[in-house]
Amino acid sequence: MTTIVLHLYIAGVTVTAERAIDNLRRFVSKLEENGHRVDVEVIDILERPQLAEDERILATPVVIKKLPLPSRRIVGDLSEQDKVLIGLDLKER
Amino acid sequence: MHTDESAFRFLVEQSSDTILLLDPAGIVAYANPAAEQLFGRPVANLIGEEFGGIATAEKQSDIYISHPQRGNVATNARSTTIRLDDIPYTAVYLRDISERVQAEERLRQSSVALDAIDQGLMITRPDTTIVAVNSAFTTITGYTEEEALGQTPELQRTGRPEDEERFTEMRRILERKGHWTGVLWRRRKNGEIYQEWLSISPVHRDSGDLINYAAIFSDMTAINELQQLAHHDYLTGLFNRAALQQHLDEEMSRTARYGDVFSLIMFDLDHFKAINDRYGHDTGDRVLQQVAELALEEVRDIDITARWGGEEFMILLPGTKGDRAQVLAERIRKRIARTVFAEAGCITISLGIAEISAGESLQDVILRVDHALYKAKETRNRSEMAQKPGPGEVSR
Numbered sequence: 001m002t003t004i005v006l007h008l009y010i011a012g013v014t015v016t017a018e019r020a021i022d023n024l025r026r027f028v029s030k031l032e033e034n035g036h037r038v039d040v041e042v043i044d045i046l047e048r049p050q051l052a053e054d055e056r057i058l059a060t061p062v063v064i065k066k067l068p069l070p071s072r073r074i075v076g077d078l079s080e081q082d083k084v085l086i087g088l089d090l091k092e093r
Numbered sequence: 094m095h096t097d098e099s100a101f102r103f104l105v106e107q108s109s110d111t112i113l114l115l116d117p118a119g120i121v122a123y124a125n126p127a128a129e130q131l132f133g134r135p136v137a138n139l140i141g142e143e144f145g146g147i148a149t150a151e152k153q154s155d156i157y158i159s160h161p162q163r164g165n166v167a168t169n170a171r172s173t174t175i176r177l178d179d180i181p182y183t184a185v186y187l188r189d190i191s192e193r194v195q196a197e198e199r200l201r202q203s204s205v206a207l208d209a210i211d212q213g214l215m216i217t218r219p220d221t222t223i224v225a226v227n228s229a230f231t232t233i234t235g236y237t238e239e240e241a242l243g244q245t246p247e248l249q250r251t252g253r254p255e256d257e258e259r260f261t262e263m264r265r266i267l268e269r270k271g272h273w274t275g276v277l278w279r280r281r282k283n284g285e286i287y288q289e290w291l292s293i294s295p296v297h298r299d300s301g302d303l304i305n306y307a308a309i310f311s312d313m314t315a316i317n318e319l320q321q322l323a324h325h326d327y328l329t330g331l332f333n334r335a336a337l338q339q340h341l342d343e344e345m346s347r348t349a350r351y352g353d354v355f356s357l358i359m360f361d362l363d364h365f366k367a368i369n370d371r372y373g374h375d376t377g378d379r380v381l382q383q384v385a386e387l388a389l390e391e392v393r394d395i396d397i398t399a400r401w402g403g404e405e406f407m408i409l410l411p412g413t414k415g416d417r418a419q420v421l422a423e424r425i426r427k428r429i430a431r432t433v434f435a436e437a438g439c440i441t442i443s444l445g446i447a448e449i450s451a452g453e454s455l456q457d458v459i460l461r462v463d464h465a466l467y468k469a470k471e472t473r474n475r476s477e478m479a480q481k482p483g484p485g486e487v488s489r
Contacts, residue, residue: 016157045165
């Protein structure tokens with residue numbers, strides 16, 4: 001089984017960012033319950049602006065699925081788990 | 094259809110909100126002219142860029158746009174799915190709310206600074222969504238910051254019809270006048286209903302638009318208890334002398350303004366010193382408590398019964414003439430006289446009665462009732478009506 005690699009980009013610790021982090025945590029533990037291995041990294045673009053530029057990020061918070069390919073990204077507070085699953089192309093079909 | 098399409102295009106292109114069309118992979122397929130300002134780059138440079146799908150709740154969907162110069166611009170995002178040629182596109186509406194968010198952030202920071210004060214602070218958007226609270230808010234309401242943010246003051250409704258009515262009325266005044274101060278009944282998280290003193294003021298941006306409401310409130314429970322302490326006699330629970338004085342002043346101004354009449358009954362216990370000496374002060378205190386209870390049972394709801402001092406009591410009877418007051422005085426006297434006190438046996442009281450005369454001062458009527466009591470004391474266990482003041486005694 002391949003590892004899922006997720007990067008969450010936030011722009012400072014805002015209320016929305018905190019919510020996104022909470023929702024991602026829940027989302028990840030659900031993936032792990034289903035037997036996935038998940039690597040997560042939270043990146044504050046205020047601290048690492050170059051990374052944001054390299055990734056060509058238009059909006060935050062955004063979670064980017066780096067692996068497995070194809071790469072996918074989802075913007076928002078990630079409160080709708082189903083949309084995140086479908087959007088990141090992780091929904092088992 | 095062609096006309097319709099150009100009409101829609103016009104709407105989209107003239108919109109001051111940014112509108113994006115994203116393909117199923119989250120790639121920008123279309124951006125309206127407003128997008129240029131929000132993203133800080135030409136529309137042509139946006140098309141083909143990966144924005145990403147949208148996953149936010151309906152209500153709370155603030156997302157930040159990376160602008161090369163302005164940094165991260167807060168927007169409120171809404172999205173909907175549109176099928177074009179049977180491909181599900183996502184239409185995204187982005188409204189720049191950075192000014193409001195910055196103001197809120199400032200308020201949030203100042204509310205943190207206001208954590209030290211014991212008054213509750215709540216900041217809401219114009220639609221009453223709570224965006225900031227301080228720590229006294231949590232102490233008073235029982236709701237944590239996390240639980241309160243994103244909610245509305247509905248959170249604390251009591252559910253009682255009279256409170257709902259008052260709340261609606263408050264909202265109406267707030268919308269009309271912009272601010273409101275008063276007392277409301279609210280509910281804590283633990284279900285307890287309490288009274289709060291609340292002051293709501295608007296927060297405007299420089300252009301004058303309303304961006305927030307700031308509400309400062311304090312729990313009245315402690316204040317009410319203090320008032321109870323300040324206005325009541327610790328031993329008998331009756332009004333104390335200071336509280337009665339206030340009622341007397343109010344009654345006097347009614348008399349002066351409307352010519353209302355009132356009467357006073359002053360009474361004390363006969364041979365109270367002997368009771369104290371014989372049975373001790375604890376028994377004496379309990380006798381005073383029982384006398385107060387018996388007197389309270391005889392007076393009407395509108396009468397104000399107070400402990401005037403040591404074993405002396407005073408009753409203010411609003412809107413009551415002297416003869417009616419004497420009927421009540423006699424009833425109290427008889428009630429006490431026929432009661433057998435468990436610890437002290439039989440006890441009697443003596444009473445003086447006086448009716449306020451036109452133009453008479455408060456001091457004078459109290460002096461007259463005092464004299465009447467003094468006279469009643471000559472034989473004890475009786476009531477004595479005060480003499481009307483002579484013409485020369487009335488001073489204006």
